[in-house]
Amino acid sequence: MDRIELIAPCHFGLEAILKKEIQDLGYEISIVEDGRVSFYGDVAAICRANVFLRTAERVLLKAGSFKAETFDELFEKTKQIPWETYIPKNGKFWVVKAASVKSKLFSPSDIQSIMKKAMVNRMKDHYHVDWFDEDGAAYPVRVFLKKDVVTVGIDTSGTSLHKRGYRQYQSKAPITETLAAALIMLTPWTKNRILVDPFCGSGTFPIEAAMIAANIAPGMNRSFTAEEWTNYIPKKAWYDAVNEANEKVDMDVDVDIQGYDVDDEVIRAARKNAEAAGVEELIHFQQRAVKDLRHPKKYGFVITNPPYGERLEEKEALPALYAEFGESFRNLDSWSAYMITSFEETERYFGRKADKNRKIYNGMIKTYFYQFMGPKPPRAKKLLEEQVAKS
Structure with a gap:
């Protein structure tokens, strides 16, 4: 199966712990940055990372990375990403979060809006339709901008991984x-x-x-957004x-x-x-x-x-x-x-x-x-x- 790159955000300062966890699962680290660790794997790695990682906040499928200093650049380069590889015709897709650090583009709402338009444009050309019902599985996109470099990831986890499903009762100042x-x-x-x-x-x-x-x-005992991505991840990989x-x-x-x-x-x-x-x-x-x-x-x-x-x-x-x-x-x-x-x-x-x-x-x-x-x-x-x- 094709090699893909995944991004696992974590608490700042605890990247080394997450890096070791990922290596113990047998995956190759691509880069360690403040607050996240990226690694290579196959599609099954999406399932195993979500199930096994204790210290990651979520697992993102890296869709692309590029430099953009203007909104025109952001639109055009977002449009170049092969969204149809990941998102089916009826998929629900949107930019759920955009974060910008030391970049010329810094307005989250503008970044989200322009990238959504670029995605729609690309998908229209591929699927030959003018309108998407978006009544299928969810494909939420998360974007990080740092020093004008845009990193785009599709969120495979959904609800943050710190929510294991067991904490039904909590005290005043709980630790995640x-x-x-x-x-x-x-x-x-x-x-x-x-x-x-x-x-x-x-x-x-x-x-x-x-x-x-x-x-x-x-x-083990919770669900993930990407479980519904049957166009991309076989159900057997989750089992x-x-x-x-x-x-x-x-x-x-x-x-x-x-x-x-x-x-x-x-x-x-x-x-x-x-x-x-x-x-x-x-x-x-x-x-x-x-x-x-x-x-x-x-x-x-x-x-x-x-x-x-x-x-x-x-x-x-x-x-x-x-x-x-x-x-x-x-x-x-x-x-x-x-x-x-x-x-x-x-x-x-x-x-x-x-x-x-x-x-x-x-x-x-x-x-x-x-x-x-x-x-x-x-x-x-x-x-x-x-x-x-x-x-």
């Missing part, structure tokens, strides 16, 4: 599923290590960790991707993943979300305040999204909350802690300077991913000797 998965994958955590989230909210960190541990593909995902699931995995929250209602919601994700048996949720954070075992991980304090009265409570968190963590001998927060005085009140700190935008909020590293565990044999000596 794709960002949670990427942050977990940034840490050295593996399924044989303990993971605790003391501010679990709707349960996103524990649920994503459990899905990683059990090898559950994030897109094959889902069958491959089902074969990889390991629900017998032995894990210790825990989620705590001070609000009992929030914990009930987290349990329902875990049940919807099919991982409720792999996570222990419990109503517990951060001051009561403790665990008897060594070399565990805390990965969490503590309150930021978006309202004034919440901000006033943050110093005490982060101080309690820091005090509890100091009693977890040999553990590591990773937290994403916009609270600027995190290190001061947590009581320790982070070993690493990474700026990440959570939506429009500038946050930091603080990384407090504990010691590496001894090799399994040495650890067993220590346990035997203590018993």
Whole structure:
């Protein structure tokens, strides 16, 4: 089957995680840019990327790329793209989004309108019609302009990939599923290590960790826009991707993943979300305040999204909350802690300077991913000797 190029947008700063995911699926990277990774594959790659990628926001089929400094250039070069290769006569097509950075063409509405006209022009010539009913499958187009270079992609995902389908209940300041998965994958955590989230909210960190541990593909139980593209993607390619995902699931995995929250209602919601994700048996949720954070075992991980304090009265409570968190963590001998927060005085009140700190935008909020590293565990044999000596 012909080689195509796909574009996978992601959170800024987390491109390396997505790049590795794509390579692990067996695809060749074409370019890594701020906020997106492009790669080569066949038509089946559209299905596999949507089903398996944990950290991509969506998967776009690259239709073309060209330089345009005027609207005339934009029209003519958009018209040169072979739209009929992708869109059938009854397809519904429109430019759903246009973004422009450091380009002479910067009006999203004008870009969208002119490109739609160019697409219609091309399709009229090919299909020999003057009017399109557009009552078939949807082919939404997304456009990026950067330094006058126009990149055109057809959205194969539809609803953003962070919507796995399990989060029916959410807390006040939820972290997206794709960002949670990427942050977990940034840490050295593996399924044989303990993971605790003391501010679990709707349960996103524990649920994503459990899905990683059990090898559950994030897109297994949702639908995608391109499933209706029967003119371009055989239905069998979707069935094959889902069958491959089902074969990889390991629900017998032995894990210790825990989620705590001070609000009992929030914990009930987290349990329902875990049940919807099919991982409720792999996570222990419990109503517990951060001051009561403790665990008897060594070399565990805390990965969490503590309150930021978006309202004034919440901000006033943050110093005490982060101080309690820091005090509890100091009693977890040999553990590591990773937290994403916009609270600027995190290190001061947590009581320790982070070993690493990474700026990440959570939506429009500038946050930091603080990384407090504990010691590496001894090799399994040495650890067993220590346990035997203590018993």
